[in-house]
Amino acid sequence: SSRALKKIISFYQSALCKERVRLGIIKKKKISSPSGVEAAGTSDKEGSPLQKRARLTKTDVPDIKEKMTGLPTTSVKMMVDNIKNEEFGALERLLLNETKLGSETGTLPIGQFEPGEEIMNFLRNDCKVLVVGAGGLGCEVLKDLALSGFRDIHVIDMDTIDISNLNRQFLFRASDVGKAKAQVAARFINERVYGVHVTPYIGKVQEKDADFYRQFNLIVSGLDNVEARRWLNSMLLSLAQIDDQGNVDPETVIPMIDGGTEGFKGQARVIVPRFTSCFECSLDTFPPQRTYPLCTIAETPRLPEHCISYAHLIEWPKAFPNRKPDTDSADDMAWICKTAQDRAQAYGLQGVTYMKTLGVVKNIIPAVASTNAVVSAVCANEAFKIATACARNLDTYFMYMGNDGAYTHTFRYQKKEDCMVCSASIRTLSVNPATTLAGLISHLTQDSGLRLKQPSLTKSDSTLYMQNPKALEAATRPNLTKQLSELIQDDEEITVTDPVFVGDLALTLKISYSLETPIFSLDDDEKEGTTTK
Numbered sequence: 001s002s003r004a005l006k007k008i009i010s011f012y013q014s015a016l017c018k019e020r021v022r023l024g025i026i027k028k029k030k031i032s033s034p035s036g037v038e039a040a041g042t043s044d045k046e047g048s049p050l051q052k053r054a055r056l057t058k059t060d061v062p063d064i065k066e067k068m069t070g071l072p073t074t075s076v077k078m079m080v081d082n083i084k085n086e087e088f089g090a091l092e093r094l095l096l097n098e099t100k101l102g103s104e105t106g107t108l109p110i111g112q113f114e115p116g117e118e119i120m121n122f123l124r125n126d127c128k129v130l131v132v133g134a135g136g137l138g139c140e141v142l143k144d145l146a147l148s149g150f151r152d153i154h155v156i157d158m159d160t161i162d163i164s165n166l167n168r169q170f171l172f173r174a175s176d177v178g179k180a181k182a183q184v185a186a187r188f189i190n191e192r193v194y195g196v197h198v199t200p201y202i203g204k205v206q207e208k209d210a211d212f213y214r215q216f217n218l219i220v221s222g223l224d225n226v227e228a229r230r231w232l233n234s235m236l237l238s239l240a241q242i243d244d245q246g247n248v249d250p251e252t253v254i255p256m257i258d259g260g261t262e263g264f265k266g267q268a269r270v271i272v273p274r275f276t277s278c279f280e281c282s283l284d285t286f287p288p289q290r291t292y293p294l295c296t297i298a299e300t301p302r303l304p305e306h307c308i309s310y311a312h313l314i315e316w317p318k319a320f321p322n323r324k325p326d327t328d329s330a331d332d333m334a335w336i337c338k339t340a341q342d343r344a345q346a347y348g349l350q351g352v353t354y355m356k357t358l359g360v361v362k363n364i365i366p367a368v369a370s371t372n373a374v375v376s377a378v379c380a381n382e383a384f385k386i387a388t389a390c391a392r393n394l395d396t397y398f399m400y401m402g403n404d405g406a407y408t409h410t411f412r413y414q415k416k417e418d419c420m421v422c423s424a425s426i427r428t429l430s431v432n433p434a435t436t437l438a439g440l441i442s443h444l445t446q447d448s449g450l451r452l453k454q455p456s457l458t459k460s461d462s463t464l465y466m467q468n469p470k471a472l473e474a475a476t477r478p479n480l481t482k483q484l485s486e487l488i489q490d491d492e493e494i495t496v497t498d499p500v501f502v503g504d505l506a507l508t509l510k511i512s513y514s515l516e517t518p519i520f521s522l523d524d525d526e527k528e529g530t531t532t533k
Contacts, residue, residue, distance in 0.1 A: 268398045
């Protein structure tokens with residue numbers, strides 16, 4: 001970001017000096033101006049031109065007339081227009097000229113590149129981009145999009161700014177602590193980048209309906225929450241309409257660029273609903289949130305994390321039975337840390353620190369600013385290519401590994417044939433007929449390839465179990481203790497709905513009985529009572 005800022009400052013400084021020379025206000029070797037600048041072009045002994053030029057940023061442009069006393073108003077306007085017009089000179093050279101590497105020539109052709117003013121006007125005036133998340137990655141994405149020619153940008157985030165964010169989320173300042181991230185980030189970009197308007201929204205992505213997402217041409221996700229990304233992926237899949245012949249209406253397709261970072265590792269991917277693999281296709285590559293057995297935490301702690309979990313889950317409710325710990329409160333986190341340190345000392349363990357406490361309690365993923373910058377650059381680059389079709393698109397996955405250097409790898413992530421979101425195929429489930437309905441539901445929530453939250457099950461002629469509303473849940477609750485053989489016939493299909501699905505999306509399961517499959521037991525989480533294929 002500092003390099004980009006230096007380039008912008010250098011450009012304005014150079015443009016101002018050239019314009020002053022052209023108008024005869026200064027000479028090439030000697031500058032006489034109210035600001036005391038003394039060199040438009042100097043020898044090596046006098047220092048670099050960048051060191052000698054007047055410092056001019058975007059906020060200085062409206063004040064040029066005051067600094068250049070005696071200059072006619074028309075000349076000032078012409079000078080300002082020249083600076084503004086050259087700001088996107090490279091952009092115009094790219095979009096107004098033919099290329100042999102347009103999107104249509106790649107392995108993921110999304111559009112036909114047609115250079116001209118039309119595509120330039122679309123990028124500047126008509127293309128609406130939604131950035132989801134205004135954290136470490138989101139701040140970088142907002143900056144990159146604003147400096148890449150996108151002018152109508154929207155951002156949604158539910159969080160407020162914490163002091164720990166300031167080391168990498170550079171759109172925020174100490175005075176912004178406690179304020180909404182989306183609002184502060186939008187205000188910063190609006191004030192800093194000429195011609196760009198960022199509209200903020202505060203809240204969860206799940207709180208917005210289909211009409212909200214339907215208005216955008218492109219979505220860039222910078223979320224660190226897998227469940228929110230699943231929901232957003234499902235929403236965009238539901239918006240892509242299919243006609244009676246099975247053809248997808250391209251006007252309803254909203255591409256999504258999903259970025260994520262963890263320490264020195266990062267990834268970016270292009271998701272075109274109904275055409276490429278979706279986020280759900282790769283769900284089994286994301287490890288589930290790490291938890292620790294309660295018996296280990298309470299009886300035989302072996303790790304610092306065990307002590308922290310003990311202080312958080314067992315000791316806190318005893319000390320403060322009427323409230324949960326505030327993970328953003330320094331006092332609450334300090335209490336948990338101190339309690340965990342006392343327990344660790346009693347068991348001869350070391351390593352309980354305040355930062356580790358935050359990591360365990362808040363499930364914090366380490367964030368590195370340079371990783372965010374790399375992944376954001378890829379996301380913004382793909383967003384630009386999708387919006388303009390001026391170059392070949394990423395097909396479809398980019399990986400960055402920065403632990404031992406700077407290594408990257410790209411590949412096509414294949415669609416999962418039985419993906420419960422983007423595939424219309426029926427998933428076959430092999431299960432022991434003695435398994436109870438509650439056991440089946442438990443499996444659906446624990447399966448690494450499904451990870452459902454609150455599944456409800458129905459048949460074509462009856463309802464097996466519904467999580468909501470309460471009256472229907474109470475009416476179907478007796479089925480939970482019944483064996484599947486009492487409720488479902490062999491090779492019968494059932495429909496599974498869940499909050500991770502949006503709209504009319506649902507999972508279709510074909511129940512296939514096998515006596516060789518172990519019975520799933522709710523009392524033993526390590527047993528697998530069902531297998532999918």
